[in-house]
Amino acid sequence: MTDIRYCCCLWTAAALLWLAPTASVRGKPVSIHVDVPQAAPDWALLERQLIETMNSAGKAFVKTYTLPDGTLRWKERYEGGMNSSDDAYEAFRGYSLHYILGGSRDLDTLHRHVWEGITRQFSRYGQIYREFDGNWDWMHHGEGYVSLYPMGMADPRDARFRERSEKFAAMYIGEDPEAPNYDPELKLMRASMNGSRGPKMFWSKRDWIPTNANLVYYHLPFDDIPGVSSSTGWINDHPDNDQFAAIVKVMSDRMAKGDVPINLTAAPLVANAFLYTGAGKYRRWITDYLGKWIELTEENHGIMPDNVGLSGKIGEYNDGNWWGGYYGWKWVRGGTDIVLASLTAAKVAFLLTGWKDWFELPRGQMAVMRDRGKVVAGVPTVPIRYDNDNGWHHFVPETSAPYVNLWQMTQEPQDWRQVERLAEAQIARGELRDVHLRWAYYLKGRDPNFPVSAFRNDLRYVQNKLDRILNEHGDPETWFDAKWLVLDPMPTDNLVRLTIGGVPVHKRGEMLHARLRYFDADRREPGLPQGVSALVTGIEEDVVELDLVNTNLFERRRVIIQAGAYGEDRIEEVTYRRARDRQAARQRPRFDEATEDETLPVERSHVQVDMAPGAGSHLRIRVSRHADTPSYEFPWRRGGQEQ
Secondary structure, eight states: OOOHHHHHHHHHHHHHHHTSOOOOOOSSOOEEEEOOBOOOOHHHHHHHHHHHHHHHHHHHHHHHHBOTTSOBSOOSOOOOTTOOSHHHHHTTTTHHHHHHHTOOHHHHHHHHHHHHHHHHHHHHHTSEETTEESSBOHHHHHHHHTTTHHHHHHOTTOHHHHHHHHHHHHHHHTOOTTOOOEETTTTEESBSSBSTTOOOOOOOTGGGTTHHHHHTTSOOSOSOOTTOOSGGGGGOEETTEEHHHHHHHHHIIIIIBSBOGGGGGGHHHHHHHHHHHOOHHHHHHHHHHHHHHHHHHHHTTTSOOSOBOTTSOBTTTTTTOSSOOTTSTTSSSTHHHHHHHHHHHHHHHHHHHOOGGGGHHHHHHHHHHHTTOEEETTEEEEEEEEETTTEEEEEEEOOSHHHHHHHHHHOOHHHHHHHHHHHHHHHHTTOOOOHHHHHHHHHTTSOTTHHHHHHHHHHHHHHHHHHHHTTOOOOGGGOOTTHHHHHOOOOOHHHHHHHHOOBOOOTTTOOOBOSEEEEETTTTEESOOTTEEEEEEEEOSSEEEEEEEEOOSSOOEEEEEEESTTSOSEEEEEEEEEESOHHHHHTOOOTTOOEEEEEEEEEESEEEEEEOTTBEEEEEEEEETTOSOOOSSOGGGGGGSOO
């Protein structure tokens, strides 16, 4: 864990950064010409097939499960307590994201239409108020609003969603008097459940219906609830022995008021407003809030406390215990949720400041569990739960995704060592199957077949979903609230990994983080141009290796490559393969024509690649990371002028 005094120095430096002007490079875009014919490899053809198949699958899903006004085909009435709209929004999380990767613009248009419909529908149900969930936790807020952020990447000038970004952020930075969720003095949230109605300080039985039926299958939140010894108490509300009420009362007293780590998942919501507007107050809030949790973790000797009272005291409503908070160390997923929330916030802070030190918080919590882990039958396991009676317990196989996330973001050797440790342990048991580890090994040249197998698996996934979607005969009145989420036919994870060198967007509330992004220079819209395939083959701190292929044998394509998902990086130079004789190349050269490498200085956030029909090249892109201010704005509009 980074010393808190050093962190304070970082935050002071951040204040200076907020005063700095936004860097930009104007003028005519730098272009390179790819003119070497290349027979499209299997990965390129499969990638294009997957993109086009998902375009059709997404439209079929909307046609089957929504009405013309954008609302879901579902119940006329839905009384779900605090149970929110997250599953409904989340089911469409791949739509705008797929569009910005290279999918059909229709999917983004449909997504916005359905978003409006779901908002109206769940406002009628009572869960949404002022276009945002009234009261729920940030595990569920995160799941619901994960589909919001790609809309800014798809169309940064959509005034309605831009205004919403500021409206929603205001609820969490202390600017909305009707939703005072944040204490700007303590730099902490006021309640573990919050939203457009403000912090929810007390819980009732009604709040936990129908969620209580699911909680029967998990352990009790506390072991000392009067009159309750089994989780069946969640559904036992007999008038003479209302165990359900007893559980909710203890939880309300100990968990409702004050802050919990899961609230860090609000960081992308605030960053969303920054990426639309560039206003420094949003960046300041993120660094202040994450910084406060770093302080609390230092105070608790390197273990992130999971409950902090309204006075800022750790364990204020929980007998002084640092464990026992909502979605904390004693909750169902324990440390897994602690790591994911802190990692989500750290990635956002890294995006907005360029400092890797924020990752010490999630990295430290992973070490807390790893240092207490054990190997069982060759499988590294870690304890994810803690309480005073049982100590560290509930051992589960160590998950690879956080380590791969850290390594992709930081390129630090210490993070790679953990990735390699888990991968080699799996290989020793027979075969590397974990998709996160396979991708990491592919980028190191150790799993060359990964792209082809990944795209084929995704095509099978879409096919299986379509079999159910196109043969739907159910009654919407009987559907449960995760119906559409289960049938979502948009697997974007491997497209994110392989086309832009990004970490998959975790459904718990992350925004996209990637090393590259593409735009169609002719259509002036985001995503790979039709027929163009891209494959990131290697990642280093200051280098991205990329294969780019125009699978169209009749038409030229112009693609803009941007460094960073939000233009936060700068391309210093590009080395690429071209034909020696450009005049011959224009006359359709033979496939065995002599080629040569050329290095072109770029020194801006993006470069344009003009691709001849059927041409391809390997590009080595050298970048300076975090050389510019991240923004949703398209590259040709950066710097305040059209290019």
